[in-house]
Amino acid sequence: MDEETKTASSRALQRHDGVALWRQIAQALRGAITAGRYPPGGRLPTEAALAQDFAVNRHTVRRALEDLSRAGLVRVEQGRGAFVAEDVLDYTVASRTRFSEWIRRHNKEPSGQVLRLVEVAAEAVVAGALGLRAGARVVMLERLGLADGRPVSLANHYFPARLRGLREALEASPTITAALSAVGVTDYRRQVTRVTARIPTAEEAALLAMPRNRPLLITENVNVDGAGAVVEFGIARYPTPRVQIVFEP
Amino acid sequence: MDEETKTASSRALQRHDGVALWRQIAQALRGAITAGRYPPGGRLPTEAALAQDFAVNRHTVRRALEDLSRAGLVRVEQGRGAFVAEDVLDYTVASRTRFSEWIRRHNKEPSGQVLRLVEVAAEAVVAGALGLRAGARVVMLERLGLADGRPVSLANHYFPARLRGLREALEASPTITAALSAVGVTDYRRQVTRVTARIPTAEEAALLAMPRNRPLLITENVNVDGAGAVVEFGIARYPTPRVQIVFEP
DNA sequence: ATGCATTTGTTCGTATGTATG
DNA sequence: GCATACATACGAACAAATGCA
Secondary structure, three states: OOHHHOOHHHHOOOOOOOOOHHHHHHHHHHHHHHOOOOOOOOEOOOHHHHHHHHOOOHHHHHHHHHHHHHOOOEEEEOOOEEEEOOOOEEEEEOOOOOHHHHHHHOOOOEEEEEEEEEEEEOOHHHHHHHOOOOOOEEEEEEEEEEEOOEEEEEEEEEEEOOOOOHHHHHHHOOOHHHHHHHOOOOOEEEEEEEEEEEOOOHHHHHHOOOOOOOOEEEEEEEEEEOOOOEEEEEEEEEEOOOEEEEEOO | OOHHHOOHHHHOOOOOOOOOHHHHHHHHHHHHHHOOOOOOOOEOOOHHHHHHHHOOOHHHHHHHHHHHHHOOOEEEEOOOEEEEOOOOEEEEEOOOOOHHHHHHHOOOOEEEEEEEEEEEEOOHHHHHHHOOOOOOEEEEEEEEEEEOOEEEEEEEEEEEOOOOOHHHHHHHOOOHHHHHHHOOOOOEEEEEEEEEEEOOOHHHHHHOOOOOOOOEEEEEEEEEEOOOOEEEEEEEEEEOOOEEEEEOO
């Protein structure tokens, strides 16, 4: 490598001054990360590149990366590289969880994008959750949720057809809460949440701006109104490890 | 295929009798599945094989499989085949969740296998959860949980070293609850649970008897004693889709 | 990393039986 | 009887995903 292309941090290394080289490297990388030189989720240079950059052996770089990894600042993945840890969005499951509230609690700006709003025949799982017979008509809303413009959730919401005018309300309203309110459901709460995970389809990965080899977290939940009647069944998909689910009893 | 190797069900097909062939095929497969001829999680013959077996076109078999898939009886995966849906173990997160209770609630026989029981230095995540400084000594127990002999969980339990005699108690005792009781912690409850997912390592996949391309569900949880002091931090890994996590507020 | 075999997914075209008017 | 619409069934080819060597 050309001497002139070295970073400022690489020049600062002091040998035999009582501070191990790997500590100095770790500190330099820490500084570069917090300074934003390597953005969250971004990839650090390869170990070989860093070794050449700092003019040390690759083992020394690995020691530094191990330190950062233990501290949770970076995530090292075999065959892929080292990545700056992303800020995780904790999705706290509570009785009355609304998307916008969740995002705002993390000091980010919520926004959404309706992908589909159609009336379909309920499949077995959906019908079972809504307490309908298979094939019954339901309104389905597919929506991409974003935080500061970055996709963080992809949700399918199913509503029983007995809620007259809901589809029109959803077309007019930006939020589900408002649309339900427009058809007389002024309050609803989450009854049960089921969590699983799977590999995303190509389409899901593209929409959520995530690699295809990382799993989706999937929640299925049933919302009921004040009288206990089911008003919504939702299946939401979240990209790992950007989103985690948290349960506080 | 030799005429003699056809299954009984394939001979039962009646053409032009008012019941569509694909319905008859779906019904025959339904019967074979419920009769245990294709066990849960097992693979059905390929579409081509079934088509030859039933002496119909592959489209007709696909139609039948689509019906079973919609009903939730089978799961079809491109490039792999069609699989009989497995009975899912719902892991209900509650304040006082014990492994053996969970398994017994599903009418299965719980058992366990200790993989490691060692004293180690706490890494950042573990130390943070236990309220210790990084590097503090902790007791770590790694345990494989089985239901009717089938692996369903792989858990790492971390205990603060202040619990004197715990390691010996864990060596002697079959369950964590009993060991904690032996060192004076007669009651503990789950404080917070965090859920995420990732692809398993080769070792994890082997231990949990699962394919490497299917994600693990991972829970991290903190257990506190009656006084609110942290007595355990646990990281458990569950195979999807055999296990799902359920929150009931 | 690459190619290959296997398996499901999709899309053509064609033909036939059935219900309707 | 005839025209039409619809569901059913078959055949061929190719696309896409998976697993393996």
